Amino acid sequence: MRLAKNIFSPKASRIIRVLLIHAKEGWTVEGLSKEAGVSLGFTHAVVMSLIQQGHVYRDNLYKLRVSDPVRLIQRWAAYHNYVAMNVFFRYHTFERNIEAFFSSIRKVKNLKYALTVLAGAHVVAPYVRPTTVHFYIKKAKDVETWVKLLDLRPVETGGNVSMVLPYDEGVFYGVSRVNGLKVVSKVQLYVDLFNYPARGEEAAKVVLKALEEEWRS
CATH class of the missing domain: 1.10.10.10 (Winged helix-like DNA-binding domain superfamily/Winged helix DNA-binding domain)
Known part of the structure; x- marks a missing residue:
């Protein structure tokens, strides 16, 4: 066998x-x-x-x-280790209002993406207000287009916007649209958050509670 x-x-x-x-x-x-x-x-x-x-x-x-x-x-x-397994393209936005930044993302129509970690959790199970926005992208060559569309600035370290080239395209399975934003499935969101620093485990518990309710219903 x-x-x-x-x-x-x-x-x-x-x-x-x-x-x-x-x-x-x-x-x-x-x-x-x-x-x-x-x-x-x-x-x-x-x-x-x-x-x-x-x-x-x-x-x-x-x-x-x-x-x-x-x-x-x-x-x-x-x-699962979100930080170690993926490739990150880090940038900075001067937009401090996350809802205004989300509005800019909503206007993007022809690029594949999915919000994850704290930004994704904020959309589907609000608990921790994120100070950074992470979203998966389909391919590395899309980065330049995203930079122009969202008016991002390059940074040497840190940054408050991360475009994430995923360890596997399976992360896009089950993507949902919530209030006009594409977010990874709650299953993917939970595993991404679990070992994520900066209150990731805390947010993961909220997502897991939502999943348990779905599984029981």
């Missing part, structure tokens, strides 16, 4: 992300493979590992289901 070496690798996490975002659904290996965008053989290996570790089980219709979504997402979050 083939098992996955690491159930939290970038490719394997695509499968976990699908399972957690749709935690109340049952899946076939084939359906999960197609939804996550990974090969059937690899999906089977990850599923077998998840079953072996008690994270996934088969119901009476032989569909795959998450045993305990909170336990699984907390394990993933403990492994």
Whole structure:
């Protein structure tokens, strides 16, 4: 029986992300493979590992289901390191009003993005008011366009706006639109926040509470 070496690798996490975002659904290996965008053989290996570790089980219709979504997402979050895993392009905006800055982002129509960490949490589960804005971008060559559209200034250190080239394109799965802004799924938001400094864990708890309510409903 083939098992996955690491159930939290970038490719394997695509499968976990699908399972957690749709935690109340049952899946076939084939359906999960197609939804996550990974090969059937690899999906089977990850599923077998998840079953072996008690994270996934088969119901009476032989569909795959998450045993305990909170336990699984907390394990993933403990492994995940947002700061170390991604590439950051840091800039500065002179706009101090975050709502005004969000308004500028809303006007951008043809670039793929998704807010994350404290800025994302502020939109979907307000608790900590962010002093920086982080958002995932599709490709590095988009940075120059974003800089012009948002009137950003380069910085050598620090900065209050970070464009983030993701460790895997799976971060865009389940992106939602909230008040005209695109935000990563609550699942991705939680794992990004968990080990994020500057009150990240605090904000993560609020996001997890919202997720638990969705999973119970």
